Amino acid sequence: MATSSTPTGQDMSATPRPIIEVDSVVIRFAGDSGDGMQLTGSEFTKASAVAGNDLSTLPDYPAEIRAPTGTLFGVSGFQLQFASHQVFTPGDQPDVLVAMNPAALKTNLPDLVTSGSLIVNTAAFTKPNLTKAKYESNPLEDGSLEGYQVFPVDVTGLTKECLKDSGLNAKSIDRCKNFFALGMTFWMFNRPIEPALKSINDKFRKKKPELADANIQVFKAGYHYGETAEIFTQSVQVKRAEIAPGKYRNIMGNSATAIGLVTGATLAELPLLYAGYPITPASTILHELSRYRAYGATTIQVEDEIAAAGAAIGASFGGSIGVTASSGPGVALKAEAMGLAVSLELPLVVVNVQRGGPSTGLPTKTEQSDLLQMLYGRNGESPVAVLSARTPGDCFDCAIEAVRIAVKYMTPVVLMTDGYLANGAEPWRIPKLSDIAPFPAKFRTDPENFFPYERDEKTLARPWVKPGTPGLAHRVGGLEKDALTGHVSYDPENHQKMCELRRDKILRIQQELGPIEVNGEHEGEVLVIGWGSTYGAITKSVNELREGGAKVSHVHLRWLNPLHPHPPQPQALRPTPWTARPARSRCGTVARSRSPGWDAT
Amino acid sequence: MATSSTPTGQDMSATPRPIIEVDSVVIRFAGDSGDGMQLTGSEFTKASAVAGNDLSTLPDYPAEIRAPTGTLFGVSGFQLQFASHQVFTPGDQPDVLVAMNPAALKTNLPDLVTSGSLIVNTAAFTKPNLTKAKYESNPLEDGSLEGYQVFPVDVTGLTKECLKDSGLNAKSIDRCKNFFALGMTFWMFNRPIEPALKSINDKFRKKKPELADANIQVFKAGYHYGETAEIFTQSVQVKRAEIAPGKYRNIMGNSATAIGLVTGATLAELPLLYAGYPITPASTILHELSRYRAYGATTIQVEDEIAAAGAAIGASFGGSIGVTASSGPGVALKAEAMGLAVSLELPLVVVNVQRGGPSTGLPTKTEQSDLLQMLYGRNGESPVAVLSARTPGDCFDCAIEAVRIAVKYMTPVVLMTDGYLANGAEPWRIPKLSDIAPFPAKFRTDPENFFPYERDEKTLARPWVKPGTPGLAHRVGGLEKDALTGHVSYDPENHQKMCELRRDKILRIQQELGPIEVNGEHEGEVLVIGWGSTYGAITKSVNELREGGAKVSHVHLRWLNPLHPHPPQPQALRPTPWTARPARSRCGTVARSRSPGWDAT
Amino acid sequence: MGSEIKLKKKDFQSDQDVRWCPGCGDYSILAQVQKSFAELGVNRDETVIISGIGCSSRFPYYMTTYGMHSIHGRAPTFATGLKVSRPELNVWVITGDGDSLSIGGNHLIHAMRRNVNLKILLFNNRIYGLTKGQYSPTSETGKRTPSTPLGSVDNPFDPVSVVLGAGATFVARSIDTDTKHLQEMIKRAHAHKGTAIIEIYQNCNVFNDGAFVQITNKDAKEEQQLRLVHGEPMLFAGGTKGIRFNQLGVPEVVEVGEGKTSLDAICKHDETMDTPAYAFTLAQLRYPDHPTPVGVFRAVSRPTYDDAVNEQTQRAVAAKPSADLSSLWHQGEVWEAE
Amino acid sequence: MGSEIKLKKKDFQSDQDVRWCPGCGDYSILAQVQKSFAELGVNRDETVIISGIGCSSRFPYYMTTYGMHSIHGRAPTFATGLKVSRPELNVWVITGDGDSLSIGGNHLIHAMRRNVNLKILLFNNRIYGLTKGQYSPTSETGKRTPSTPLGSVDNPFDPVSVVLGAGATFVARSIDTDTKHLQEMIKRAHAHKGTAIIEIYQNCNVFNDGAFVQITNKDAKEEQQLRLVHGEPMLFAGGTKGIRFNQLGVPEVVEVGEGKTSLDAICKHDETMDTPAYAFTLAQLRYPDHPTPVGVFRAVSRPTYDDAVNEQTQRAVAAKPSADLSSLWHQGEVWEAE
């Protein structure tokens, strides 16, 4: 547990027990892919959220769909930090590890804090499982776990015992054991059990009522086991975090992106066409959006990423907001079509849910190494707007912003997220309708003096015309075009002008950005500039350093093209003798954008 | 004519005539697409080269295959600068313009130098042609050509007259008229006629002997017309340039690339597989290479650019040197496959013959705006080596270098050229076999202690194994792999290591580069850093400025990734108070590479 | 938009100079489209023409409809996105043999499979025109071009077979210079609900002159063209020859008339046959062994992709009349913090 | 490399853990390939297996041959470059229904057209396995998956029809669990000179369990599978039913036996038919209306792309024995400067 604890004697349940109060806890559930660890983790998350903690989560799936049971590469994990204060990351090292089998113990133990708590399912420590996990002797017996607080529990056996009259077959019974573990942890951390009961019920009642009953029974058994078996000598309490009042739900990054896109389209009064091709970790945006037909979102799954980009652009030409998402290798395929969208000057939103590269790379691991690809990965001078989300919930705001800017400036906008945001979750304060101003898209309908590439003075956007509008039929294409009429033009002066216009249009987006936010002093010794999902880690480190008295400040970029305009107080950036630019990429990829004022960074 | 001229009274032909001697001349042939201006220009080029001038050429095709006759957008031009000194560009403004019709006059006259010479084919100045060229009155008559030295010649009529007994039909006769114009210019500039006669003969004799005769007859008629008609009051003489002794031929950039690739493969003792998909201005590399089967080059035209990159990589896996070329939009499609080649660590050469962008852009116009695409346009950290050619002939050297580095470092290498280099020509000194050292590729054959990702200490290259080698069967792929065994690895430390290795391998190429060449002082007031085909223009300007006393120096980058290692005399780059970075792109795209030591540029 | 009435051919001609080579077959195709659109009373403002890249793909610039000159091979993707989101528009795709069958082959077959309500005109000149004459996927084996000086070694695609293999619901073939027939095919495609494709034999007089001369020239025409007319016997050569299926289902050329095969034995063309195998069989009839079929190979009805998507949407909307932002946001477990 | 003799199945098993879901159909296919290769005496060091991306595309890692796990949909392109440059190698492609028919459709049809001497095993599980269960281009219409909660609206491809439309020279179909038959098909493909493709019905027990159960399960098998055997009458249901072509060339199911259709009227399978229309017609036989054909649909001989390219090279080399760098450089007008 991250902060000092003070024992109190509160009476929380039927049985009186000593309760330790702590500020934050990091817990990790680990087991076989088939052990239901993701479900266990998310139930615990919900309960913690409802209990009023701030929290942050990180699932860690194996790359295989269903790896053979018991293997090291088949271990699935779910980590969660919950706290009575603001939480920025899922935590570095777990305080508590739940290990459902030897492989889970083997791969996860190195991360556990010294003298951390370890709940192990003893029944799984059989000879064959130990061999698969490449243990030479049983770690539960050979003393190698000394130094940890070990809670050995026969989770499998107790679950069997509990369900022996359920009428379920052995396999089904075995699959309930994660709820036993969940119940134990609920007791251990004083989580309210009602939301979990409701949630299990909701999940199973319809399809498999017998499983709903069994899981609830096992969950309660686990909870009571914690209470009665006295293996946990104390219960731990993490108080409510002080968070802004309002309604909350848990949200994963890709869900936030999906509902943000729909929200953006609704605020723009536009139908949304999402065209996608599955790829990890972007696919769940497609999955989630495909459930929102009634909300104005149409999704189509097409033959490849090129077709997805093409269909999205075709829809934008037709007056919808065209959206497509993918991850690195898939986004690479969209480059040519994105260049066309730049030339056509049509709105388009492209989400890149980054993963480890290069090439197929590490599909299930996160990385922030596609920024330069998005800024520069097209032929010719082909500027697009690029912004990045910093937390799972922030994906919602960024998706709205992406739609708004795409439509207002008639430009492709790239939204950068990553696998960490996509699958991570945090409590998200549900906005009120009144919080968000609509930004209805304007379509040109007046045939008088119509020029397809005439520009709005403020935004430099060209007019958007819906095919079907009488008298405005016009042709656009990827060849260079006259700066007013849009007719094909090979004139070098006109080309120069168009290149500058396309650049300037993106720069104009700077007028949308408020003053730059600095965490810390505007003058100091070290300025940390970050972007994307490193937000949590940087904020945590900077706050810790600042608490220790260091003069460290932090600027986290949302917009990567254009960069923020000249910061109002130039000393905020310029005179810092040392500038760190962390990013979740291996060799320190850094934004190198062409916005003026940032050359010195 | 660019430099001061001194009249002399030399006797060069049968008829004595005043001869003006000048240092350099820029001449442009302009006419309808069907008028054969490219052929005319290249015949003049050959003759000038044989006469010992240094020269540089620039063709300018319309985007249309065969635009309707007489239209402004159907004008085709060919410009040539020839000189008695070293020539760096085809010249800015022509001294002499040959205009075969009103449209050619209209579009080209603005470029002609004040009081330049203008040869016009009067027969083409008909009412319909004037209308098509959007002339309201006949410029030959309305005084608008005052200030130029106008030579009105009824080229069409004289050609007809000359061929009236040839038995050719009217259409064929009309198509000979460019040779009349060519003949006139030969007389005007004292070009030796024998090479042209031979060349016309070679071109036409086999397929259409009657045309060979007719063209030769017309060509001579034009030459004699210049001599006898006394409309040119003088003949102009450009002396031989002082050039290094040796054998020379004219070479266009794409030809130089093609034969450079074959040369590289031969020196590496490797078969070459070129897989291509046509695109302007890269297609002629495919065309030229497809004639070199006997030289060890196999070409295949495949279904798209992705397939081309894939086939080239497949061939490299098999132990050939795989090569592919395209232009911006096509190269964009190769990004994903190039990323795979980075991950597989196989040799590969990708040529990007740049053209105007973004999107389809200006397919027939040149631009240098794809550099950042090549450096960064792939997902993940995916470094490739990038080098650039500076003149048409330099494409030869760069192509060899690309093959050499690709094989030595087991890496994709990108060679950047552009439309200007691709179609431009210059006299090229043919190397001697003894000039160039072979660099035979080494294949691993020893099965003892074989690890597919073990590295050469000096180059960090992994071993290259030809499938078919006994005992060395192994599997490679795009997933991250163990730094030694090559087996799939999701381990974060290993990934970090691999990312660094891939980066460092490219940086190691710095050891191949000699000291940086500086045109001018190592310390000065202004340092111009350029790359690619701006070489000629920068050299010319810098030389002119230096002659005027300015302290300007010039560094021209061949390698763009890695950049040149820390220049041996850091003052060469660092203390220059002002650094200009010209590039043939509209908004000043500049290399932003990650090599250390160049951060300050 | 019923206000625009009685448009003429010239109402479909834009103010842009047509930039094809003089003599190019594309001119006639353009003219027939303009003429047919006028006769069909097509509304210019509700029509969108989307092309890829190639000589033929310049087409949209020359029309007064909405248009997009997109990127090489991808026109069906833009058209699909547009049509799904705006099913009321009249969407046409213009493509070349390289555009649709080389780089764009995948999008073409997927458009067929989906049966999006698009009309596709495939200008087949058996050559890459715009890039100056390289062989294309429909070029005959052995073709010598700048990229194949030794002759190409790959077998050509037959576009009709490719799209039938992919599930096309409407497939026709016509000829650039056969103005009446081409107009008829354009009108038939327009009338079809679903993806309709017409392969148009097009001459490229610059890089592949006489591409189809053996089939289209005046003298050969009668012998070499098999005019497919629904319900009519498959006759050619002035009715003196016909097509009959043998017992293995293989079509044969037979002489028709007294003392020869009787007219009854000649197969009557049925473009509505459920199995694509029938049209596929006809597509194997080729020069020089057989007369080349021209006309509608297949015209069957299947739900269109755009309709199906939009019906789903309507059902979804009807099922959730309360869908609004607030309900979108409040999914799952919601709790209140004070 | 004739030195390696009498390899066993296990000699083709690499030391890497096989990472498919327990119960996946891929295991059996891997085993049949290993077994067949052993029986064929395939030389491991002269064999290269190239895959795209998908569950199935993990295949090369599990073999002791050379291998490449490439990128999604592009395996045929790598294989083509390799085979053209190294025609003596034995090159196999492993691909899934998404890999080959969604993103990779174009490369697949071009491989067919070219007839490169590659062997392609298409693992058809009618689902995207690796990305967790979205529908694929072979999924049945109406399929509900995470990306199509309302049911998919597009028509599936029939892989056999697609490749026949593209000009395939060898096309077969087999079943993951039918070990003997699958081995036979693998051996037939190996023996074919040219592109050989086998569509393998593969079960994905996690995301599409029972993908082909109506055709493959024990009880249905006899009624639902039509075993194609060259030269044999097309009989099924224990010989009680058969396929006959009617006068329009349309195949029909008939009862065979006394008082019913006589055996002579049943079509004898001919995989060598010149026209692809025959195999295409068979490919239209589908569940539930017809028994599904399993076996070799088509096996015809046509020059291979790799052979043709290399013959051209040999001719070119023979015609220019003097080709060397110096002659390469000294083309065109050459002059001397002193």
Ligand SMILES: Cc1ncc(C[n+]2csc(CCOP(=O)(O)OP(=O)(O)O)c2C)c(N)n1
């Ligand atoms: C990505 C990309 N690759 C290649 C090209 C070059 N290109 C333009 S058109 C074309 C082929 C044209 O052939 P076809 O489709 O038959 O049209 P045609 O010109 O014959 O009408 C090619 C290869 C391009 N513009 N973009």
Ligand SMILES: Cc1ncc(C[n+]2csc(CCOP(=O)(O)OP(=O)(O)O)c2C)c(N)n1
């Ligand atoms: C360019 C690219 N797009 C998307 C993906 C994600 N992806 C990997 S495999 C796959 C589909 C797999 O389906 P299939 O080919 O049927 O193989 P299976 O897993 O069913 O064996 C997809 C969409 C990718 N890896 N690369």
Ligand code: SF4
């Ligand atoms: S090149 Fe051929 S297809 Fe292109 S415009 Fe000219 S004639 Fe037509």
Ligand code: SF4
């Ligand atoms: S997801 Fe399906 S196809 Fe993939 S390994 Fe598992 S069972 Fe096999």
Ligand SMILES: [Mg+2]
């Ligand atoms: Mg064509």
Ligand SMILES: [Mg+2]
């Ligand atoms: Mg599949």
